[in-house]
Amino acid sequence: MSFQQNLPQFDIAVIVLQAQSNRLIEMKPLVPKVLATLAAVVKGQATVVSL
Numbered sequence: 001m002s003f004q005q006n007l008p009q010f011d012i013a014v015i016v017l018q019a020q021s022n023r024l025i026e027m028k029p030l031v032p033k034v035l036a037t038l039a040a041v042v043k044g045q046a047t048v049v050s051l
């Protein structure tokens with residue numbers, strides 16, 4: 001994602017979830033890390049969250 005888009009031109013921060021699949025059972029364990037990451041994300045950048 002960060003290589004496909006020119007993120008600095010947008011006034012948003014992007015969090016990319018990296019899991020084995022997009023099934024809920026695979027994504028649920030990422031929630032605590034996403035919540036912890038929210039306070040530190042930077043506009044115009046992609047942050048990857050994985051297990």
